[in-house]
Amino acid sequence: MIRLNNVVASYKTERGVVNAVDGVSLEIPDGCIVGIAGESGCGKSTLMKVIYGDIGFPLALASGSVDYGFSDDSGKPVTSRNIQKEWFKRISYVPQSSMSSLNPVIRIRKQFLDFQDQTGNKAQILEQVKSYVKKLGLPEESIDSYPHQLSGGMRQRIMIAMATFFQPEIILADEPTTALDVVVQKSILLLLMDLQEQMGNTIILVSHDMGVHYQVTDKMLIMYAAKAVEYGDSEEIFQRPLHPYTRLLINSLPTIGDDRAREGIPGRPPSLWNKLQGCRFADRCPLATDRCRNEEPEFVEYRPGHFAACHYADSEANLSEVS
Amino acid sequence: MATILKTENLNKVYRLGSFTSNRQVQALNNINLNIESDQPVIISVVGESGSGKTTLAKTLLRLVEPTSGHATVYDQLVAGKGVKVGKTQFLATVQPIFQNPFEAFSRYRQVDSYLFETATRVAGHSKDAANAALETALSAVGLEYKDVHGKYPNQFSGGELQRVSIARALIPQPKLIVADEPVSMIDASRRMIIINLFLKLKQEAKRSFLYITHDLATAYYISDYIAVMNKGTVVEFGDARTVMSNPQHDYTKLLLDSIPTTKKKWDRKPVIAPDVAGELVRGGPGTPAKK
Ligand SMILES: Nc1ncnc2c1ncn2[C@@H]1O[C@H](COP(=O)(O)OP(=O)(O)O)[C@@H](O)[C@H]1O
Ligand SMILES: Nc1ncnc2c1ncn2[C@@H]1O[C@H](COP(=O)(O)OP(=O)(O)O)[C@@H](O)[C@H]1O
Ligand SMILES: [Mg+2]
Ligand SMILES: [Mg+2]
Numbered sequence: 100m101i102r103l104n105n106v107v108a109s110y111k112t113e114r115g116v117v118n119a120v121d122g123v124s125l126e127i128p129d130g131c132i133v134g135i136a137g138e139s140g141c142g143k144s145t146l147m148k149v150i151y152g153d154i155g156f157p158l159a160l161a162s163g164s165v166d167y168g169f170s171d172d173s174g175k176p177v178t179s180r181n182i183q184k185e186w187f188k189r190i191s192y193v194p195q196s197s198m199s200s201l202n203p204v205i206r207i208r209k210q211f212l213d214f215q216d217q218t219g220n221k222a223q224i225l226e227q228v229k230s231y232v233k234k235l236g237l238p239e240e241s242i243d244s245y246p247h248q249l250s251g252g253m254r255q256r257i258m259i260a261m262a263t264f265f266q267p268e269i270i271l272a273d274e275p276t277t278a279l280d281v282v283v284q285k286s287i288l289l290l291l292m293d294l295q296e297q298m299g300n301t302i303i304l305v306s307h308d309m310g311v312h313y314q315v316t317d318k319m320l321i322m323y324a325a326k327a328v329e330y331g332d333s334e335e336i337f338q339r340p341l342h343p344y345t346r347l348l349i350n351s352l353p354t355i356g357d358d359r360a361r362e363g364i365p366g367r368p369p370s371l372w373n374k375l376q377g378c379r380f381a382d383r384c385p386l387a388t389d390r391c392r393n394e395e396p397e398f399v400e401y402r403p404g405h406f407a408a409c410h411y412a413d414s415e416a417n418l419s420e421v422s
Numbered sequence: 423m424a425t426i427l428k429t430e431n432l433n434k435v436y437r438l439g440s441f442t443s444n445r446q447v448q449a450l451n452n453i454n455l456n457i458e459s460d461q462p463v464i465i466s467v468v469g470e471s472g473s474g475k476t477t478l479a480k481t482l483l484r485l486v487e488p489t490s491g492h493a494t495v496y497d498q499l500v501a502g503k504g505v506k507v508g509k510t511q512f513l514a515t516v517q518p519i520f521q522n523p524f525e526a527f528s529r530y531r532q533v534d535s536y537l538f539e540t541a542t543r544v545a546g547h548s549k550d551a552a553n554a555a556l557e558t559a560l561s562a563v564g565l566e567y568k569d570v571h572g573k574y575p576n577q578f579s580g581g582e583l584q585r586v587s588i589a590r591a592l593i594p595q596p597k598l599i600v601a602d603e604p605v606s607m608i609d610a611s612r613r614m615i616i617i618n619l620f621l622k623l624k625q626e627a628k629r630s631f632l633y634i635t636h637d638l639a640t641a642y643y644i645s646d647y648i649a650v651m652n653k654g655t656v657v658e659f660g661d662a663r664t665v666m667s668n669p670q671h672d673y674t675k676l677l678l679d680s681i682p683t684t685k686k687k688w689d690r691k692p693v694i695a696p697d698v699a700g701e702l703v704r705g706g707p708g709t710p711a712k713k
Contacts, residue, residue, distance in 0.1 A: 138609045280470040280636060281680040288682075289690065307610055310682030337684060351611050353643035354685055355666050355678065361643065363614035367579050 101127040106163035119145040121325035134316035141322040152182035191262040195273040201246040208242040252283035324368040324379040331405030341407035432491035449477040451654035462630040466641035469651035496597045517596035521603040523583035527575045545594040559589040581612040
């Protein structure tokens with residue numbers, strides 16, 4: 100189980116310090132795919148960096164901690180302070196826009212061999228890499244290529260091959276398919292789902308596409324303006340969301356075959372630079388009252404395993420059907 | 423009835439490389455579309471990247487010369503041999519909206535200066551008339567002059583700035599607006615604001631749209647007609663609802679089947695051999711010490 104304990108993560112900028120993740124607490128059970136959703140700028144990538152332990156200037160873990168539920172070789176529990184030693188082997192990360200994070204002037208095979216510290220026999224590993232890459236639907240020769248010789252979909256498969264090669268317990272994937280066409284996107288997501296099923300590990304997947312979450316994830320976290328606003332089983336969230344923001348996110352998507360009018364969510368999230376009080380979504384929320392504008396809602400477990408931060412999460416007005 | 427959009431054997435071949443190596447890309451391969459109507463329409467062009475959508479848009483916008491064939495917009499021949507329409511008249515016929523509004527406006531210029539320039543230079547308005555045209559165009563996209571006055575692009579969100587670029591496209595009163603991936607840079611939660619705006623502009627301002635996208639769900643939502651492109655060819659074309667509910671071409675079926683909807687889960691056939699993961703790592707050099 101991965102446990103986030105009141106994580107506050109901030110960036111130091113010329114204007115001052117801004118909290119891009121502002122008090123997120125969460126328990127992620129082992130062996131599932133967890134999605135993180137929310138509009139751009141809400142803190143999804145920052146939270147991923149924190150979970151990966153990739154924290155360095157200008158990003159800092161201002162307070163809180165992450166526990167990973169396993170121990171290192173010396174028997175010490177792994178936390179955000181020492182997770183870095185487990186990179187690649189027990190936790191791996193496919194960063195956002197990873198398609199361009201392969202080194203363009205080095206052949207894929209060398210990057211494969213270099214991306215972890217080498218212990219074993221190079222030739223033997225190379226053989227394994229080849230057979231692995233082939234099984235993920237790539238030609239063996241692709242590892243002898245330079246990145247620019249591969250299509251976007253192939254590069255992303257290489258990234259996923261690298262991230263899964265050592266069967267880490269935790270795989271973080273930040274928008275792994277956002278830049279890809281739907282056909283390629285589907286094949287990559289199905290590949291990830293298959294790998295997860297076989298390895299039984301945990302995948303945390305960021306996407307702003309609710310359709311991707313519906314197809315792929317077991318559990319979901321919805322973020323809004325640096326806060327966690329809803330967390331629970333994906334099925335439940337799609338059927339009976341507790342937070343009005345989640346409901347609006349789901350309802351803002353058109354569906355083929357459904358001719359009902361769809362509305363986007365007007366307005367935009369508050370600037371994190373402003374002094375924020377009350378519920379951060381209040382300005383855009385159809386249910387907002389004075390209470391929402393003044394009193395910050397706590398993140399509460401309204402149903403077993405289903406959390407939300409909304410004063411009216413369980414009220415009648417909010418429980419109308421998702422269409 | 424007006425011929426809103428007609429392409430006749432439209433071809434575009436890009437030639438790459440030098441004298442020694444010349445590779446060719448057939449970006450448009452004999453495109454034949456014909457839409458006639460008394461009412462404004464929204465025509466979607468969908469397909470994966472590289473299928474030729476942008477090349478089609480650029481041909482209609484006269485940013486790319488077709489290799490052969492013709493294109494007609496609202497009874498005006500706009501592309502191909504024998505085009506006579508003058509610049510002013512052309513700009514009052516077709517206007518573009520591009521994918522990234524932040525690239526359409528210089529970051530060093532206030533956006534209202536662009537609108538004003540379009541009104542005076544392109545639409546040929548006097549100063550007073552320009553201001554009025556600006557107000558009208560902005561109000562059509564749900565903005566007021568004070569929302570844009572003196573502001574630079576970075577003071578807008580992507581969605582707001584895209585609305586400003588739509589307002590700019592409206593100023594010359596074009597009959598057809600060619601929108602190339604206009605919402606792909608905008609958060610999913612705010613795409614519908616732009617999409618609904620296109621619908622409203624069709625109904626109230628009587629503008630037609632060529633909506634280019636790889637997002638089939640929004641295409642379904644707003645289109646009257648849809649053209650599905652693959653590798654430079656239009657593989658299926660027709661009434662949007664008919665095409666989407668009863669696709670005939672395998673490629674259209676594949677595209678529809680790949681959409682991550684929130685209504686029905688994908689059929690899952692295993693995509694990798696069942697033993698890959700285990701076989702590979704067991705005893706391997708990187709085997710993690712599981713505890
Ligand atoms: N390197 C950085 N320096 C300063 N601010 C940053 C940096 N990276 C991200 N931010 C800010 O942190 C917030 C959250 O960003 P991010 O985690 O990337 O959001 P998301 O992935 O949900 O789009 C945003 O307001 C963003 O502007
Ligand atoms: N200026 C150009 N020079 C050479 N090839 C081009 C040029 N523009 C586009 N192409 C090629 O033409 C094909 C169609 O591209 P494009 O019209 O941009 O497709 P889409 O918009 O559907 O992604 C692609 O193979 C692309 O690489
Ligand atoms: Mg991000
Ligand atoms: Mg394009």
